[in-house]
Amino acid sequence: MKRLWFPAGCVAFVVLVALCAPLLGLPDPIRQDVANRLAGPMAGSWLGRDEFGRDVLSRLIWGARTSLSVAFVSALTAGLVGVTLGLIGGWGRGVSAFLSVRSMDVVLCFPPILLALLVVTLLGPGAATLILVLSVLYLPGFARVTHAEVLSVRGRDYVEATRALGARSAYLLFRTVLPNIAGPILVQLSLAVAAAVVLESGLSFLGLGVVPPAPSWGLMIRGARATMEQAPLLLVWPCAALTFTILAMNLLCDALRDMLDPRTRER
Amino acid sequence: MSATWLARKLCVAIFLAWLVATIVFLSLHMVPGDPAELLLSTGGTSPDPYAVAELREKLGLERPLIAQYGSFLAGVLRGDLGNSLVDDYPVLQEIALRLPRTLELIAAGSLLAILVGVPAGVYAALHRGGAFDRAASWVTALLLAVPVFVVGTLLVLLFAQTLRLMPAGGFVAFSQDPAQHMKLLTLPAIAIAKGLAAVLFRMTRAAMLDALAHDYVRTARAKGLAPRRVVFVHVLRNALNPVVTVLGLHMGTLLGGTVLVEYVFNWPGMSTPLLRAVEGRDYPMVVGIVLTISVLFLLINLLVEVVHALLDPRIAHS
Numbered sequence: 275m276k277r278l279w280f281p282a283g284c285v286a287f288v289v290l291v292a293l294c295a296p297l298l299g300l301p302d303p304i305r306q307d308v309a310n311r312l313a314g315p316m317a318g319s320w321l322g323r324d325e326f327g328r329d330v331l332s333r334l335i336w337g338a339r340t341s342l343s344v345a346f347v348s349a350l351t352a353g354l355v356g357v358t359l360g361l362i363g364g365w366g367r368g369v370s371a372f373l374s375v376r377s378m379d380v381v382l383c384f385p386p387i388l389l390a391l392l393v394v395t396l397l398g399p400g401a402a403t404l405i406l407v408l409s410v411l412y413l414p415g416f417a418r419v420t421h422a423e424v425l426s427v428r429g430r431d432y433v434e435a436t437r438a439l440g441a442r443s444a445y446l447l448f449r450t451v452l453p454n455i456a457g458p459i460l461v462q463l464s465l466a467v468a469a470a471v472v473l474e475s476g477l478s479f480l481g482l483g484v485v486p487p488a489p490s491w492g493l494m495i496r497g498a499r500a501t502m503e504q505a506p507l508l509l510v511w512p513c514a515a516l517t518f519t520i521l522a523m524n525l526l527c528d529a530l531r532d533m534l535d536p537r538t539r540e541r
Numbered sequence: 542m543s544a545t546w547l548a549r550k551l552c553v554a555i556f557l558a559w560l561v562a563t564i565v566f567l568s569l570h571m572v573p574g575d576p577a578e579l580l581l582s583t584g585g586t587s588p589d590p591y592a593v594a595e596l597r598e599k600l601g602l603e604r605p606l607i608a609q610y611g612s613f614l615a616g617v618l619r620g621d622l623g624n625s626l627v628d629d630y631p632v633l634q635e636i637a638l639r640l641p642r643t644l645e646l647i648a649a650g651s652l653l654a655i656l657v658g659v660p661a662g663v664y665a666a667l668h669r670g671g672a673f674d675r676a677a678s679w680v681t682a683l684l685l686a687v688p689v690f691v692v693g694t695l696l697v698l699l700f701a702q703t704l705r706l707m708p709a710g711g712f713v714a715f716s717q718d719p720a721q722h723m724k725l726l727t728l729p730a731i732a733i734a735k736g737l738a739a740v741l742f743r744m745t746r747a748a749m750l751d752a753l754a755h756d757y758v759r760t761a762r763a764k765g766l767a768p769r770r771v772v773f774v775h776v777l778r779n780a781l782n783p784v785v786t787v788l789g790l791h792m793g794t795l796l797g798g799t800v801l802v803e804y805v806f807n808w809p810g811m812s813t814p815l816l817r818a819v820e821g822r823d824y825p826m827v828v829g830i831v832l833t834i835s836v837l838f839l840l841i842n843l844l845v846e847v848v849h850a851l852l853d854p855r856i857a858h859s
Contacts, residue, residue, distance in 0.1 A: 383564075383839065385797040387797035387801070388796070506698055510698075513691045524682065
């Protein structure tokens, strides 16, 4: 339990800062000021200005908002659909139940970033494309975990007892089974959010994710690469923010898993 | 490893390759609207109808879907992946030129990761709780958190820009200048290896600790075998199985990471034409490269399974 607080606090800090971005009185993250391009730290912009004279701190914080919202929305979408499919697959019998989970596995035949690039070719880059791709990529994880958990739980005595009391399937699934398998699903959700942040930043870095001039950590790193010689620090800030966020999320995942996953809890 | 086991695995791999090809083919048709119009539209403007008609003709979109699918599959089997929409260059020739360079990068990265991750994991497990073990567990947590393109970019910033020890990127053929070739290979290989090395370290350490607790280790020690022999012959041999599994599981990330690393270091592998094609909506080129890398991914996984079965004969018999 103690191991949970530190990473949870770090993640909460990043999320809170991102949520409060409009309240912090930051300069407009996309307003250009060419006279001050690559300017060092100064009053009103503590981390200096980027290659278009935009405030780096402001872009960093608004970038967190972009990255995290894309990651959370896609992980939640994947979770909703994946868990539903997993519940159907684990509860029902027959071919359709089997297919609802197994058909998802085809996504796993592709290296994730390549599937993403294929979709970007068809739909063009942008936040909507990113959310679609990331949701599809993390669907199988949720479907598999839910399916496996439902299978292990469905024969338990408390499920049988509730059924004997006359509960319908829907009630059994959502009020009896789901709360009991929520732990592993929550772990999966945290894993998906962390992975989505990584992939979003990678695609944005390639110029195929978030569309400029919207701020995103991947785009900031992409931009700062060109001016690496004059302003190396511009490269360091977004790299540090990204790494810090992912590290905190990974540690949170590990702690959550230790706490919630029955397979590791007993050790 | 029996021939039937191998044949079954091979059949599954071929089935998956067919599935991948089918999905890649269908991807263009799964999107609502006219595919040709979709590929030509940029930022909400509707494209020139003549260009749309021309592209439809070029991609064969006028024909029934099943006929298109048939000729696509036949083309793939013949090794004909069509031509680029941009410069009409055969996709297969582009891949044939680029694939060896990408494979070299993957091989160098994996080798480096194995050479660093496995011995470090063995050492950490043998000196559990020691200074190295504790330091390494933090380093791996950090390595797993840093995205591969961040590592690459920071390596360039540190070694090329600041210390001026290494070239920032580029490519020279091995036959032209072997020393420079290896020098240019070093930083990208490190960037690719970092995640895999961290994963291998963790897995080797855990598997070693698991294997060390078994009775046969005590028996081997009680027989009076040299500690070195116990570790390398009895423990490591058994600990390697889960490590090989992880190697296979991590290949998808590794192949994806290669795309980013090649971009960071201007390594002219598969990612150069891939990214150019994604940006230019050059559909046949994207399809050809995605298909090639995905099939490569399946083949590597098959190879990993074979190695796994060679290491642990129980797998092929179960």
